Amino acid sequence: MVENYAKLGIYDNILQTIGKTPLVRLRKIERYFNLKNELYAKVEFFNPGGSIKDRIGKYMIEGAKREGKIVEGGVIVEPTSGNTGVGLALVAADEGYMTVFTMPDKMSTEKELLLKAMGAFVIRTPTAVAPGDPNSYYKVAEAVRNLIWKKGQAISREELKEIVEHVQWLVNEERLDELRAILEEEVEETPYAYIPNQYFNRYNPLAHYETTAREIWEQTGGEIDYLFAGIGTGGTITGIGRYLKERKKDVKIIGVDPVGSIYSLVKKGMSLEEALKKAHPYLVEGIGEDLLPETVDLSLVDDMVVVNDQEAFAMTRFLARKEGILAGGSSGAALYGAVKYLKEKGVEGKKVVVIFPDTGRNYLTKVFNDEWLIANGFEVDDEKVLEVLR
Template sequence: MAGNYTKMGIYDNITQTIGRTPLVRLKRIESYFNVKNELYAKVEFFNPGGSIKDRIAKYMIEGAKKEGKIAEGAVIIEPTSGNTGVGLALVAAVEGYKTVFTMPTKMSPEKELLLKALGAFVIRTPTAVAPSDPNSYYKVAEVVRNLIWKKKKPVSRGELKEIVDYVQRLVDEGRLEELKAILEEEVEETPYAYIPNQYFNRYNPIAHYETTAKEIWEQTGGDLDYLFAGIGTGGTITGIGRYLKKKRDVKIVGVDPVGSIYHLIKKGMRLEEALKKAHPYLVEGIGEDLLPEIVDLSLIDDIVVVNDQEAFAMTRLLAKREGILAGGSSGAALYGAIKYLKENGIEGKKVVIIFPDTGRNYLTKIFNDNWLLENGFEIYDEKILEGLR
């Protein structure tokens, strides 16, 4: 029996355990939905921070150090839906950096508590605002960075707390002009505050090209036909897609939530028009209302669209049927994969689906009947998913 367990090792620090996550066959899901394909989940919650974002966190910090963008005692700041923040906080703790994360209010309280447990400061921002607004989580990260740059030296934890508390007050009180003034003020760049910016950081897709994709190729022995992944920053699907397509004609299919713009742009809609159709949704970590620099839509063969209800029901069913407690973006990816395979009459193929994070981050939301009902969702998962069977 002992031979069936994961091989143990000894590591110098927790960041050395990032990656090398398992690929798990979803036989009970295949049977339940009568899917005539082999479904394999790349289960990324085996990373120490609980998500696939640990991979890019390590690469982005190592890249910044190599390029001289961060100095000893620096503060790493990032707009995040939670998981990238956890990864960055974990790596920063090992490397000795302080961290601040800006996060929309729709993100689960578990994610905020996780970040704080790792020593990070968190600033909550409105969800339904444009990325260019002074109180968006993108711009608020820049506000914090600029205030640190103005000091022209490393800041202590006490000084950082004062800055964070001040910025949170500006956001909570809607003092947009003051936020805008800080953003527009010319300040000299220093290595004491750094925003990796996963949406524009080249190390994001590189991390997946060099680790996630290579693991999938080795685990399948190169025998796979389809790869399904949610599109958030685009780093995961771009990095994996770039690697796999160099190896063989693997079909790369993105999964996008209703309210996001990726599927609209893929169909040929201009960015300006797509943005007019963007609207809030509740599944976390995938979809966008901007077009990140790192995403390469040409590598994506097709995109399937999933709504919140479908994503949440599949997430809950996955836990009950396979014992895999994953997050909402995993449920979305699985629903999207089954929907796509069935609608296109695809059979006899080997399919890999990326499961980005753990369901432990969503116990008070997706796995909480009261929260679902309060937000207008059904809780009878099997009934909701009947159409896929």
């Protein structure tokens, strides 16, 4: 019926369509796993860039403009697993900035091609290196920024292309001493290149405090009991958690962490130094970390649940078939963690919201590709993997 359709609107630009994403009841998931709770997904791929990161892309650049950190003709440089890059690329396309994104080589080809389609330059870096290594995606972003700063003025797209190609060559050839020299050289800061740095940017959690959390509160009529979210930069769970706890003290905020990440270990009381020794690569994208960003406040997280790659991928694929929701691997991880936690803790009669950060269209050649899964040692019989939850 007509009244079931969303109200149509007219907007002046694409950025005005960010946010106001739907909350969708997962009735089939509830029945299949015999959950005695109302289970809802906050479906963030309804954002124009296909992910929750559109929200922070907009907030971080608006904040930088107000603070004079970037000017017209400037270049936005950011280390990203892909989605934050898309959010920033949306803003850049609308407002006329150039963009460069550094991305670990484990990230999907779709994400790289999507960023390039939006006019961005992309530099691929090794995945299995420490954050402080000169060829990590964090440090490579700083190297690009420093080379632009060294110019002392706004640069052309052709000049930016030359810088990007040079830095990619240094990474590919493992010219670590030359990268280190670029990072250590003293250059004057200019507003012609800016790294928002989602891991240390206060506008990251603020975006979720002021938008995502408010939407969830209004959509549930304040009756939310549990929120489950994967933790990447931590901005999502921190911003939402802070807002919800200010309004309902007994709401439970549960973090979902992939095996190989440090968050669950640190939350349990392990020192950062010891946790880092146990960190190792994993394949689910966009959640987990091998550093502790300033954007995460683990004191707001009541409990953690750990999910491995196999569990995340099986639930992601099952979700698409069962509910018709094509979400990414971090969504599957969050959903698996939610079902596991609710069942193991015997939680019943509660209203539960799970954050689905992005679209599965970014992972068609990986998570939704049997050949890729088998080549990486994963089971492709999803129901077999999920049987343990029933």
